[in-house]
Amino acid sequence: MKNLIKRIVGLAAVLPLAASLLMSTAQAETLKIALAETPSDELAAFFVALDRAKANGLDYEWTAFADEELAIQSVLSGQMNIGFGTPYAAMQNSKAPVRIIFQLSKLKFFPVTSKKYEKLEDLAGQPIMLHSRGGGTDSIANVIEEKAGIKLGDRSYVPGSANRVVAMMAGQADATILDLSNKNKIMAEGGDKFNVLPMFEVDASDEALFANLDWIKANEEQVNILVKALASVWQDMAKDPTIISRETNPDGPIGQLPKEILAGLDGFYKDAVEGGLYDPNGGGRKAAEADMDWYTEAGQLKGDPATLNIEDFWYLAPLDAAAK
Template identity: 30%
Template sequence: MLQRALKVAALGLSLSGLTAGVAAAETAINFALDWKFEGPAAPWFAAVDNGHFGAEGLKVEIQAGQGSLDAIPKVATGAFQFGFADMNSIAKFLDQNPGAPITAVMIVYDKPAAAIVGRKSQGINELKDLEGKILGAPPPDGAWSQFPALASANGLDVSKITVEPVGFPTREPMLAEGKVDAVTGFSFTSFLNTRRLGVPAEDLNVMLMADYGVHYYGNAVIVNTDFAKANEAAVTGFIKAAAKGWQDAAKDPKKAVEGMIPRTPASDVELETERLELALRDVVVTDYVKANGMGGIDADRYAKSIEQLKEIYEFKNAPTPELYYTDAYLPKDGSLKF
């Protein structure tokens, strides 16, 4: 009996050691989002809660952000291994900080969510109506950074547009109060936030920049390249798990949002589910993604986007698109397909 007990105890210790070894082998990841925990953040938490990151040996901590530019310096300094950021802002950052250790490895917003959201009751029925009006724009906003390309592509006279710098918390309230006639912002954010403040949906005109001659890509997963070089499997694993989280969210948006709510208890499930559904419909599950899977780029369009960026941003150095994005870490097993 004693001998059997000793064997059982030894087996228990062995299994305990094995479990501890597995836990110790998990790679800790800090992931910086572009914005707070709203509907489009839910797929990242689905990847956590549904075990997709864990299956790749990753323990991922997700932190909210303060705008589309926010994650870039966090990743460049190495404080975060991964982030979620605007593609054009990455190009500008690398031009201004040559050699900074960041690159995009997975396109998530195949179309930029950047939009002009205006009040029809204040005369904003088409882009040209911005002339003579007040446009509210947060300086760190990714949508505002794309506005010059929109203006160039559509022949807007920007000298006739009064740009009012606004904060993120005051952007939609100022639009709702009529203090500005339109704002720059992500379509699903500014539209829903303004409607929630009592402005009827039929009074809001949402003009997605991608539908008005802007060839840019939207937000992408970025990685610290020093980390990536030393942890190639972890980068591919992160991409694979993230794609599964988005796939889960596309199948059941409400369930994904319900999983996020404990991280932001004041949020409204129905509102954030609608926000996620709009993001999936307008910028994530595009025709290109349906045909090719998420994460990659179309080479011709990417080239056009760089040329368009050159029209409104003066590069200090020759553009190096291969430094802004790489598909080298994308999984090749079909896991990116929707």
């Protein structure tokens, strides 16, 4: 079986939720990973980790879903084993035994607008373009409303920061939320047209890896190989961001990206590491506690953050094993 399979799928392809109960305890021969977008520079570090995991015996395949919501549903349904996202609302509302095992990145995002806006309060009633419904940028928009005391206008969803940059440059939107790299890109190309609005500090998870807890325990060896590989890459990257470009497989999905994107990998990861986008320790308890606060304030978790049990949302054994 090929180790890499790329398919863009829709919600109609997602299997019924009941199937997860049958599949979660089955020993998987091939780990099935649900990406929340197609391969990009933002996923280069993850694919380096996959290559390291493969060298240690992990057999995997990946599927690129159209957005985070579909990736989450594919894991809830049992169609996929591990997914990208921060499915806190789904974990709490569905009561499915889904747990996060690794923080891939923090919520380091920036409100970028046309010159007509100068502060967050100016966005009251104004439309805004975000990544996905229920995703990280959606939660940031919720907290902006809470902290700025405003109500945003209509929300439109365009997956991928790079795609939102294109829309902004074309004048198709006046406000969006971008990641660090694309914030730098749009200001370098059109700084005379845009403002980066002052933003409060955020330390919660943007992207994380999650899976059904029953499946995790039934496939402990596979999960530990993957988490150990991720931790090793995140730690190496913190010391030297150029490790990502140097270890990117030229024949893999990242290596097949346009040359101009590959040429920018060192700059992207240097900026990301300096900007605090990645936790070398994979988040763990510190990230879990920050997530309880953030996603409660964002409206995706219900209850008092102080009384929420992080073990209801995170499974820390793989990270603890990797730390040893």
